[in-house]
Amino acid sequence: MTKENLVILPLVVALTGCSLISHKKGNSKADAEDVRSINALNQDFTIGVPQSTSLRDNSPAAAYAALSRAQSTVISEQDKLDVTVFKVPELSAKDLIVETNGAISLPLLGGVVVRGLSIPQAEQKIAGLLKQRYMQDPKVTVTRKAQAFKRVTVEGAVKTPGVFPITGRMTFLQAIALAQGVTDLANERAVVVFRNGRQYGVNLDLIRKGKAPDPILQNDDRIVVLKSDNKVLERKVIDYLPSLLSPFSLLK
Incomplete structure (x- = not known):
């Protein structure tokens, strides 16, 4: 060395x-x-x-x-949703796209933010808004038709x-x-x-x-x-x- x-x-x-x-x-x-x-x-x-x-x-x-x-599987921007209000077709809507602000546009309710919610949470939120304003006991079903x-x-x-x-x-x-x-x-x-x-x-x-x-x-x-x-x-x-x-x- x-x-x-x-x-x-x-x-x-x-x-x-x-x-x-x-x-x-x-x-x-x-x-x-x-x-x-x-x-x-x-x-x-x-x-x-x-x-x-x-x-x-x-x-x-x-x-x-x-x-x-x-x-x-929370709802995300650009997801396509169907919202069905049981026995009230005029309050239901199909092919709703979740916008960049996280909302979907529903009859009478207008924009409702659902981004970040699970499907059951979105159903509860929409039902709650309908109960506050228009119905006694609304039954709401949200279906995801397409995922972004x-x-x-x-x-x-x-x-x-x-x-x-x-x-x-x-x-x-x-x-x-x-x-x-x-x-x-x-x-x-x-x-x-x-x-x-x-x-x-x-x-x-x-x-x-x-x-x-x-x-x-x-x-x-x-x-x-x-x-x-x-x-x-x-x-x-x-x-x-x-x-x-x-x-x-x-x-x-």
């Missing part, structure tokens, strides 16, 4: 060792912080799920189950970020697979799902291990896979090594 190599070796060990050791030591603390953060985000999500869902169980598995149970193109966006530390069509029931793991999986810099414990102006923490590692349900995605969901700070630091050290070695190699 040359004199130059003897000088370089301790420097390389110090740089790489510092990064790797800090990563190992921080695991238990990072795990605890991840759980607290994910619990907070998922507890926030349960506010929007049906009231039958227990709000007392704040475990990650329960939170993911709530996310999966949330309606994956749905999509999900996957970005961040994935191999092929992009916008992908949702066909049928698409799960979180299926969307990650469409993006060709995560990169070696990904933090699988720190993935964020943006939905309807809110954000939810998802632990990809737990889902892959079967410790949490695989959430069903909705139209316009955006998945962002965050990078691991430790992995980024390690990569920078490795990339920086050639520039450290080159001055000494010139002395050979």
